[in-house]
Amino acid sequence: MSNEDPSELKAWRRIRRYAVPRQMIDECTLARYEGDWQATCAAGRVDVAFHPGDLRTRFGVRQAERLAADLRSFAPDLLRWHLPRAMGGYTTVLTDAQLVLWPAAVPIKRTTPLLVVRTPKSVLGTQRLVLDIVLNKELRNHAIHVAAHRWDVRAAAELRTVVGGSNDRLPRFAPDGTPLPVRQWGAGDDIAARTERVLAHLERGEDQAAWEAAGIALTMAFKAGKVPPWWHREPNLTLMGAPVDPTAIVAEVRSLAANRGESSWALTLDYLTRFRLEVEAATGAVTARFQPYEGRESPFDKLPRITSQFIRRLPDLDLIWQGRMTAGELHPLVRDALFPAAPPAGAEPAPEAIRVRCGTDWHFVGQDSGRLRIAEHDDAEVQRERVMRALGGPMGGCFAVDQAWTAPVGRLPKELHRQRQGLWMRMLHGGTRTAVELLDTGMPPQLCDGRGRTLLHMLGTYDHAVLLPRLLAAGLDVDLRDGELQTPLAVAVSEGWPPAAIIALVDAGANPHLTVANDMSVLDYLDRVLPSRQISKNADFMAAVEYVRKRA
Structure with a gap:
């Protein structure tokens, strides 16, 4: 929209x-x-x-x-x-x-x-x-x-x-799942059409009318003499400037109230605009009463809260309506609820190879499961160039791209940068298992992100007992610096990694004396910065810190 x-x-x-x-x-x-x-x-x-x-x-x-x-x-x-x-x-x-x-x-x-x-x-x-x-x-x-x-x-x-759907269709979509243009919204009197009329108000910036069309009675009354100087009688009904979905508010309040047996909920849109949502048990009518700020520990602050992200339009429908995603890509349970006739999406297409200038020619460079493939050069050529790189020789063309893929130097083409970002997202959400699977299929252990961080610098996100020995056996230096000159141990103590991962780095030979970012060593950081941080109150973390000091 x-x-x-x-x-x-x-x-x-x-x-x-x-x-x-x-x-x-x-x-x-x-x-x-x-x-x-x-x-x-x-x-x-x-x-x-x-x-x-x-x-x-x-x-x-x-x-x-x-x-x-x-x-x-x-x-x-x-x-x-x-x-x-x-x-x-x-x-x-x-x-x-x-x-x-x-x-x-x-x-x-x-x-x-x-x-x-x-x-x-x-x-x-x-x-x-x-x-x-x-x-x-x-x-x-x-x-x-x-x-x-x-x-x-x-x-x-x-x-x-x-989401305000009827038996026949969803709001903003025809019965066959085809997105409807705005001019066709609201035709008829089924649930989907009524929801579309709410959305049409939002589209025109008519937030208060949208709330009222969704069945929310807005009450903006103040006590006599209590009207604040900033009040202009135009309620802010947006969340960080973006419209909320009043249909979702009604559904959320009715669902939770029915299950919890409570009739009042708190909704905060910003630090000045707060509403007490009330549900009439007999009719399901929803009232939103403006609640001025009264300081801490007010009765309003003790009400159960509606989560702000649950009152936004379902992003799936926005993505599909705008053509950014297909119904087949939805979670199967979500797809069955919203687009039951849509077939599941097929396998993802292979990553796109790109053309790069290599000498006087144009060559194709692509990646598969993290392994960069340089089609016009055989393995012997690639290995020879990598040896030259290790000796400090200049890189160009396909081999400069190969270098930028695994090191925080050089310029990586935009499409390959996007693909590398996707690999890190896959590992973040797939965890240790996905990282190991990618390593098994040829992803170089020294692969870095845009900040020059490798898996060693992100070890706290994964099972260090599985990954650390593998990365060290592959030849990675336990004190490898990222693009900000941070070592894995420096990242570990500053980001509050699990204590066992910190101890494992120290046992692997990580050097806390090395100068890293801000001209400090890890030991300097532990003495000057850590005492002022909240994590310094964590006994297990501080025990790992003492282990670092003792082994220094």
Whole structure:
């Protein structure tokens, strides 16, 4: 749509391409079909933080059976598809969040045990999730409540209703799935047409009319004498300047209120615009009452919150409507809910080779699973040029591209830069297994990203016990510097890697005395900078730091 941020849609396109690998979806689906929820979690890169055999002892037979049914229906690949994301170019999940997997049609009391998922601490680290069980009364104050259609295969089909679709079609699409131009929106009186009229208001910048058309009664009243000086009687109904989807607000509030038995929710659009959302139990009518800021610890701040990323238009429909993605590329459960007639996408096409000037000729250079292929030069020529490079000889043409592929020097053509970025996204979301598979198929261990970082510099994201010995055996220097002159050990202590990975680097010979960025060594950083950082309060991390000092 014209009022959508193109850069945000571009980021969502990357997310949809890399964040939930097809191999993960296939393996999760097979494990669920076989009834093995633990294998499903393993395939979805989810660590289980409780012992399944203790459920009856901890929660009683009735709740244990309910939890077991939820676990059998848990789809970590579907959850990953719908997870809130850290945007700004990242494809990583929202960090340091507690996601409550809210079951459908289950009476919830304070002592009811609920499945929760914890997200990673940092966008720079592993994308593994942690599944646990927490009593309702023990949830974080700002826990994110995830409706069943985002994680439970039994409820996945409800997504069609959530986006305002009818039995015949989705809003903005014809019954056959063809995108409809804006001028054709809103014809008729089915659910999809009514949703299109809401979207048409948003398209014209009529946010308040869109909320009212979606069935939200806006109440902007202030107490007598309490009208703030900045108030111009035009409510800000956007989220960081982008329109929210009032249809999604209504669906989210009704779904969560029905399951939780609560009628009031908090919605914050910016630091000045906050709404108390209320649902009438008998009619399902939704009211949004403006809530002026009253300082900390106000009653509003104690309400359960609607997650901002769950009230945006579903990015999948924007991507498909704009032709940036096909329906076949959707997660199978999402595709079945939205475009059941669409066939699954075929295999990804082979990476595109590009033409580069090599002497007086034009040659084709491409990559396959991380291995650069120079078609017009045989292996002997490539090996000879690499030896010359190691001796300091000049590079040109195809061989300059080969050098830029694995080193932070030279200029990599734009298309190859994009493909290399894709390899790193595949490894980030596929984890150690994907990295090993790429190494096995010929990806050079010294492959670097745009900042000159290799797998050694990102070891904290992976299983160091598997990758570190392999990378060192391939000849990588444990003190290899990236494009910012940082060694893997310097990156490890500054980014707060798992203590075992830091200790493994030290045992492998990493030198903490080397001067790195900012003219400091690792030891200087530990003395001057680390004490002021929050991670210095982590006992396990500080034990690894002491190990670095002792071995220095």
